[in-house]
Amino acid sequence: MSRKDAMLALELRLSALESLIGTGRVERPLADLQSQLAELAGTHDDIANYLTVSTDDSNAALLEASFAAQQQLPASLSLAGKASVVTEAEQDLRETERSLREIETHASRDVHGQGQLARHTPLKASLERLGLTDLPDCTRNCEGQEARLSDLLHRFDRYTEIVSQVFVHWSDLLDTLEKQHAKP
Numbered sequence: 001m002s003r004k005d006a007m008l009a010l011e012l013r014l015s016a017l018e019s020l021i022g023t024g025r026v027e028r029p030l031a032d033l034q035s036q037l038a039e040l041a042g043t044h045d046d047i048a049n050y051l052t053v054s055t056d057d058s059n060a061a062l063l064e065a066s067f068a069a070q071q072q073l074p075a076s077l078s079l080a081g082k083a084s085v086v087t088e089a090e091q092d093l094r095e096t097e098r099s100l101r102e103i104e105t106h107a108s109r110d111v112h113g114q115g116q117l118a119r120h121t122p123l124k125a126s127l128e129r130l131g132l133t134d135l136p137d138c139t140r141n142c143e144g145q146e147a148r149l150s151d152l153l154h155r156f157d158r159y160t161e162i163v164s165q166v167f168v169h170w171s172d173l174l175d176t177l178e179k180q181h182a183k184p
Contacts, residue, residue: 013174013178
């Protein structure tokens, strides 16, 4: 199923539910969700930074409902809200923990200075004998390209993950609403 077909299927399900129960009931939970997300962004700098990164501006319409922007933010996040945030962030937390363990493992094995071989003092004489004195320029160019490629892959990964989570969440919401309002 293509992305266009999946989006059409979700839109049709949502339209069918809205015709059964009225648009107010569907919009209200979405508005509540948007206000909770805005509250989280106000209390956590990392989440606010993630939501305001310029690379995600093209997806802002997918992540923000226009009717939710006008609501007032609650004073504090409830315990259930905090629990849902932690549950939703579980995968990211596990990946971060794994990355930190990798960094710690590399540090314990004295793996430092990755990509800085040309600056290693004992090798400078050998590099000069081989005529590779411009290696630092090549290294900087390669580092720049690696950084751009890494950033591109990271943005693609985030975009794919966000879109996937949105579709799964929409599908779950639509399933729940369909079950609640199914005709006996």
